[in-house]
Amino acid sequence: MEELKKAIVEFCESGKTKTKFYFKDIEKAVKDKVPGAKTLQIKKACSALINEGVLIYYSTGSTTMYGLKGKGITEDH
Amino acid sequence: MAFEPKRPQKKLDYQELRLFTDEELKNYTEEEEKNFKIKHDIPELEQLESGPWPSFVADAKRYALRRRKLGQDNLLINQDVVEDLLGQVELSYVHGETHWKHGGIVGVIGYGGGVIGRYSDVPEQFPGVAHFHTIRVAQVPSKFYDTDFLRGLCDLWEYRGSGLLNMHGSTGDIILLGTFTDQLEPIFQELAQVLDVDLGGSGSNLRTPECCVGKARCQYALYDTQEMCYEMTMHYQDELHRPAFPYKFKFKFDGCPNGCVASIARADLSFIGTWRDDIRIDQDAVQGYINGEFPPGGGSHKGRDWGKFDIYEEVINRCPTGCMSLEGGKLVIDNANCTRCMHCINTMPRALKPGKDTGVSLLFGAKAPILEGAQMSVLVIPFMKAEPPYDNIKEIIDKTFEWWMEEGKNRERLGETIQRVGLQRFCDVLGVPPAPQMVKEPRSNPYIFWKEEDVPGGFKRDINDYRSRHAR
Numbered sequence: 001m002e003e004l005k006k007a008i009v010e011f012c013e014s015g016k017t018k019t020k021f022y023f024k025d026i027e028k029a030v031k032d033k034v035p036g037a038k039t040l041q042i043k044k045a046c047s048a049l050i051n052e053g054v055l056i057y058y059s060t061g062s063t064t065m066y067g068l069k070g071k072g073i074t075e076d077h
Numbered sequence: 078m079a080f081e082p083k084r085p086q087k088k089l090d091y092q093e094l095r096l097f098t099d100e101e102l103k104n105y106t107e108e109e110e111k112n113f114k115i116k117h118d119i120p121e122l123e124q125l126e127s128g129p130w131p132s133f134v135a136d137a138k139r140y141a142l143r144r145r146k147l148g149q150d151n152l153l154i155n156q157d158v159v160e161d162l163l164g165q166v167e168l169s170y171v172h173g174e175t176h177w178k179h180g181g182i183v184g185v186i187g188y189g190g191g192v193i194g195r196y197s198d199v200p201e202q203f204p205g206v207a208h209f210h211t212i213r214v215a216q217v218p219s220k221f222y223d224t225d226f227l228r229g230l231c232d233l234w235e236y237r238g239s240g241l242l243n244m245h246g247s248t249g250d251i252i253l254l255g256t257f258t259d260q261l262e263p264i265f266q267e268l269a270q271v272l273d274v275d276l277g278g279s280g281s282n283l284r285t286p287e288c289c290v291g292k293a294r295c296q297y298a299l300y301d302t303q304e305m306c307y308e309m310t311m312h313y314q315d316e317l318h319r320p321a322f323p324y325k326f327k328f329k330f331d332g333c334p335n336g337c338v339a340s341i342a343r344a345d346l347s348f349i350g351t352w353r354d355d356i357r358i359d360q361d362a363v364q365g366y367i368n369g370e371f372p373p374g375g376g377s378h379k380g381r382d383w384g385k386f387d388i389y390e391e392v393i394n395r396c397p398t399g400c401m402s403l404e405g406g407k408l409v410i411d412n413a414n415c416t417r418c419m420h421c422i423n424t425m426p427r428a429l430k431p432g433k434d435t436g437v438s439l440l441f442g443a444k445a446p447i448l449e450g451a452q453m454s455v456l457v458i459p460f461m462k463a464e465p466p467y468d469n470i471k472e473i474i475d476k477t478f479e480w481w482m483e484e485g486k487n488r489e490r491l492g493e494t495i496q497r498v499g500l501q502r503f504c505d506v507l508g509v510p511p512a513p514q515m516v517k518e519p520r521s522n523p524y525i526f527w528k529e530e531d532v533p534g535g536f537k538r539d540i541n542d543y544r545s546r547h548a549r
């Protein structure tokens with residue numbers, strides 16, 4: 001779990017201009033870094049990071065993305 | 078089987094919940110209504126009031142008056158929210174473009190869905206709608222509410238939001254339209270702790286499942302739609318509130334092929350009640366219809382004289398598969414060719430009933446036009462039993478989610494993924510054998526192809542052996 005969380009945060013920090021990411025892109029990056037990681041485990045790790053306040057959800061209403069709190073748009077516009 | 082709630086059900090009492098007195102809830106006269114003008118000029122919108130239908134503009138103006146009279150002291154967000162809303166919509170009509178900003182970081186703690194952030198891009202002009210976030214409240218199965226709940230909800234929303242709501246959105250949820258970010262957490266706490274109701278789905282998650290009225294009121298229900306909808310809602314809570322799908326995903330539950338929640342047109346996974354034994358026929362009642370003793374369609378077309386009931390014109394010749402006939406005065410149905418469309422049963426409900434061996438058909442992939450055009454669900458599993466705890470069905474759902482999360486592209490609905498990789502691939506994933514009903518028409522999209530291992534001797538042949546018997 002900690003390893004997955006670390007990989008997720010590293011991926012979200014690596015974005016040069018992008019600050020919000022689709023779950024699929026996070027999933028792909030984590031699977032590359034942590035061989036054998038399962039989709040549902042990665043989802044659990046994302047949820048844990050949300051609960052810890054490290055990650056935030058970004059939603060348009062129809063789609064949802066994840067981002068690091070404090071990076072890009074995080075408060076009300 | 079009697080309904081068994083998964084947690085204790087709360088009894089609500091509006092007298093304890095209420096925030097406004099009766100006088101505050103009816104706080105203006107007809108005279109005041111007639112003379113009331115909102116603070117913006119809205120000629121374009123007022124034109125909409127001239128039509129023959131009730132207008133949301135008239136409703137909104139009336140409600141704006143009530144908010145004025147309630148006064149800012151009794152309201153937690155801007156008293157003028159409704160007036161500013163009308164003002165901004167008027168401006169959009171004049172400019173021919175929207176003034177809403179799309180998307181944002183609004184939500185409640187731990188939830189990835191249920192709140193949809195919207196902001197005005199002209200907030201100086203319309204401060205009441207600087208924030209105008211929507212909250213989706215999960216509807217109960219078949220939308221049976223008690224009035225204490227509804228009145229409590231209305232008071233809460235009037236106090237902490239715009240007071241405008243929509244019963245219900247096409248998602249099925251109760252839609253609370255327009256509030257400010259600082260009200261989201263308190264509203265969620267009130268909804269969850271006091272009114273004992275959850276937020277609905279939005280974003281890339283499982284949307285609030287929806288079902289028809291089912292066994293509560295309908296004789297046609299072939300499984301307990303409410304029970305199954307409730308069970309699936311509770312079982313898939315994580316999918317509902319923690320979005321990680323490529324895009325949205327909807328379940329809808331129709332009790333029979335009449336399709337009152339239109340699952341076939343609106344759900345990524347449509348559950349439609351069906352039966353696999355024979356239609357039950359009461360031949361005396363068939364004669365009764367022929368002799369004009371019973372009104373066809375349960376009297377639903379009584380408004381006009383359609384002439385004498387003609388069983389050929391109205392039933393037999395309208396059977397889509399042509400599997401009915403009248404032989405020696407008796408109605409005969411070739412059940413193997415009946416496609417379970419319900420037409421004959423709807424027309425002669427006294428004479429015909431669905432079979433007794435009932436369950437659901439599973440169809441996949443309906444959606445409104447976004448990437449591709451609108452698409453109906455395609456039949457993949459013709460029949461499954463639908464009885465609690467539905468483990469057989471959950472197994473199929475889990476396989477579907479797992480595959481789509483793996484295979485689906487960002488913002489691609491399940492139906493589009495199936496279209497891209499082929500229905501055959503999806504059938505393989507679910508372990509479902511192909512059936513003739515999956516084929517829309519021969520040649521143009523048979524979907525299903527022979528695989529080498531299915532063919533005795535495989536695809537290889539000895540060409541010389543073949544040529545020894547067939548000239549070039």
Ligand code: HEM
Pocket residue numbers: 519520
């Ligand atoms: C046991 C023998 C045969 C079987 C099982 C058979 C089966 C079929 C099937 C399933 C189709 C497709 C039908 C459709 O798409 O709606 C078809 C079409 C056709 N068959 Fe046969 N067939 C047989 C013999 C023959 C023979 C002997 C001929 C000609 C000498 C023939 C000529 C055709 C033609 C021209 C079509 C196309 C019809 C159209 O497009 O409307 N078939 N056949």
Ligand code: HEM
Pocket residue numbers: none
């Ligand atoms: C100038 C001459 C011809 C023209 C313009 C013509 C045109 C066509 C067209 C447009 C189709 C429909 C194709 C499709 O939608 O699948 C067709 C199908 C067919 N034609 Fe012809 N055709 C001609 C001559 C012939 C001849 C001489 C034969 C047989 C000896 C023949 C046998 C067939 C058959 C069996 C089909 C059905 C094939 C299938 O549906 O799979 N055609 N033809």
Ligand code: SF4
Pocket residue numbers: 289290291295296297298299331332333334335336337338
């Ligand atoms: S879908 Fe069928 S069972 Fe459900 S309410 Fe409509 S007619 Fe009745």
Ligand code: SF4
Pocket residue numbers: 395396397398399400401410414415416417418419420421422
């Ligand atoms: S249910 Fe539909 S397909 Fe079946 S016999 Fe009746 S009319 Fe025909």
